[in-house]
Amino acid sequence: SPKNRFDHFSQKPSECVKVVVRCRPLNEREKALSSKMVVSMDVQRCQCFIKKPGAADEPPKQFTFDGTYFIDQTTEQLYNEIAYPLIEGVTEGYNGTIFAYGQTGSGKSFTMQGVSEPAAQRGVIPRAFEHIFESIQCAEGTKFLVRGSYLEIYNEDIRDLLGSDTKQRLELKEHPERGVYVRDLTTHTLHSVGECERIMEQGWRNRAVGCTLMNKDSSRSHSIFTIHLEICNTGKH
Numbered sequence: 085s086p087k088n089r090f091d092h093f094s095q096k097p098s099e100c101v102k103v104v105v106r107c108r109p110l111n112e113r114e115k116a117l118s119s120k121m122v123v124s125m126d127v128q129r130c131q132c133f134i135k136k137p138g139a140a141d142e143p144p145k146q147f148t149f150d151g152t153y154f155i156d157q158t159t160e161q162l163y164n165e166i167a168y169p170l171i172e173g174v175t176e177g178y179n180g181t182i183f184a185y186g187q188t189g190s191g192k193s194f195t196m197q198g199v200s201e202p203a204a205q206r207g208v209i210p211r212a213f214e215h216i217f218e219s220i221q222c223a224e225g226t227k228f229l230v231r232g233s234y235l236e237i238y239n240e241d242i243r244d245l246l247g248s249d250t251k252q253r254l255e256l257k258e259h260p261e262r263g264v265y266v267r268d269l270t271t272h273t274l275h276s277v278g279e280c281e282r283i284m285e286q287g288w289r290n291r292a293v294g295c296t297l298m299n300k301d302s303s304r305s306h307s308i309f310t311i312h313l314e315i316c317n318t319g320k321h
């Protein structure tokens with residue numbers, strides 16, 4: 085019998101894209117407006133229900149995901165169930181992407197970047213840093229090189245959030261073997277979790293739109309934090 089509601093993932097290794105949904109609690113503004121929750125979830129069955137306000141007799145719209153996270157669930161839980169297996173794969177040499185989307189104020193940054201308190205709500209990105217460096221410490225006979233880059237896409241323009249000139253517009257290029265890449269994007273060698281956190285904070289501060297446009301305009305800004313891992317077997321144990 086399955087140990088938890090996600091065991092079916094491991095039985096379906098061919099399923100390489102998983103889609104989960106997270107619902108945040110009402111914020112102060114919504115509470116002040118006496119807004120009503122229209123979303124409910126059956127987390128065991130990974131189902132999400134949306135009911136139309138004022139239409140009590142209409143059945144709610146129903147959607148099924150690979151995972152559902154309601155207001156009382158934490159980023160720690162989401163990480164363990166969704167991100168952990170993906171990052172494990174990365175430490176074994178596979179590519180992995182975690183992509184958050186949703187309307188402005190829906191909780192993308194809260195999930196990805198996170199908050200330091202409470203600890204259970206620390207973000208997916210800092211958890212991934214810790215995870216990767218823990219794997220490196222445990223690996224014997226293997227050398228790792230960890231590098232990071234952080235870019236922002238705003239109004240179709242790409243900017244390097246860790247570059248010497250964060251205002252400069254970078255070009256998207258395509259290489260016949262390596263695929264799509266951003267020319268002149270800086271990559272930074274990272275030796276510790278602390279260094280990763282520092283560049284994440286540094287890049288975050290350079291997101292020009294992040295803290296100034298809190299409303300719909302901010303959703304036009306997208307950012308990509310990439311961790312490159314080079315793994316070399318030295319054969320020594």
Ligand SMILES: Nc1ncnc2c1ncn2[C@@H]1O[C@H](COP(=O)(O)OP(=O)(O)OP(=O)(O)O)[C@@H](O)[C@H]1O
Pocket residue numbers: 107108109111155186187188189190191192193194195298299302303
């Ligand atoms: N699961 C949650 N629990 C508690 N608070 C949350 C949760 N998700 C989001 N919030 C809060 O809601 C607010 C908006 O979240 P956030 O800034 O992450 O949205 P966003 O999707 O990144 O928005 P934008 O697209 O405008 O950048 C923040 O104050 C955040 O702390």
